[in-house]
Amino acid sequence: RPVWVLNGPNLGRLGRRQPEIYGTTTFAELAELCRGWGEALGLAVVVEQTNHEGVLLDRLNQAADEQVPVVLNAGAWTHYSYALYDACAQLEAPLVEVHLSDPAQRPEVFRHTSVITPHAAHVVAGLGVEGYRRALEHLAG
Numbered sequence: 210r211p212v213w214v215l216n217g218p219n220l221g222r223l224g225r226r227q228p229e230i231y232g233t234t235t236f237a238e239l240a241e242l243c244r245g246w247g248e249a250l251g252l253a254v255v256v257e258q259t260n261h262e263g264v265l266l267d268r269l270n271q272a273a274d275e276q277v278p279v280v281l282n283a284g285a286w287t288h289y290s291y292a293l294y295d296a297c298a299q300l301e302a303p304l305v306e307v308h309l310s311d312p313a314q315r316p317e318v319f320r321h322t323s324v325i326t327p328h329a330a331h332v333v334a335g336l337g338v339e340g341y342r343r344a345l346e347h348l349a350g
């Protein structure tokens with residue numbers, strides 16, 4: 210079974226980007242971990258990251274067409290992109306929202322809103338890279 214793990218802006222610098230918040234695991238390592246966890250769960254995991262909102266929207270539209278389950282860390286787009294809200298609304302296969310940090314516990318008020326949560330079957334936040342494993346387990350289970 211295919212699962213797409215889609216990551217939004219600035220997550221390509223994982224490991225180097227504010228490691229006190231997001232940890233020291235690099236994006237390449239995260240991708241490798243996700244593929245391994247997927248394999249153990251019988252999921253064919255494809256991991257992608259983009260800094261371009263339209264690229265993510267194209268992927269989500271494709272996921273809707275092909276009914277592919279999605280694990281989504283949309284980074285800051287989570288908090289304000291109504292195009293992302295609409296893209297997530299179309300999905301029929303389950304969507305799991307993931308954040309490395311827990312946006313609800315962070316001081317910036319803008320992080321306390323998510324356009325994804327209304328469409329998500331499950332939300333994992335504040336568990337770092339481990340959260341991606343939980344998200345994949347949710348989709349496998």
Ligand code: DQA
Pocket residue numbers: 218219220282283284285286287307308309310311312320
């Ligand atoms: C994030 C949280 C967002 O608020 C932030 O904009 C990110 C990363 C997380 O994984 O904790 O880019 O989605």
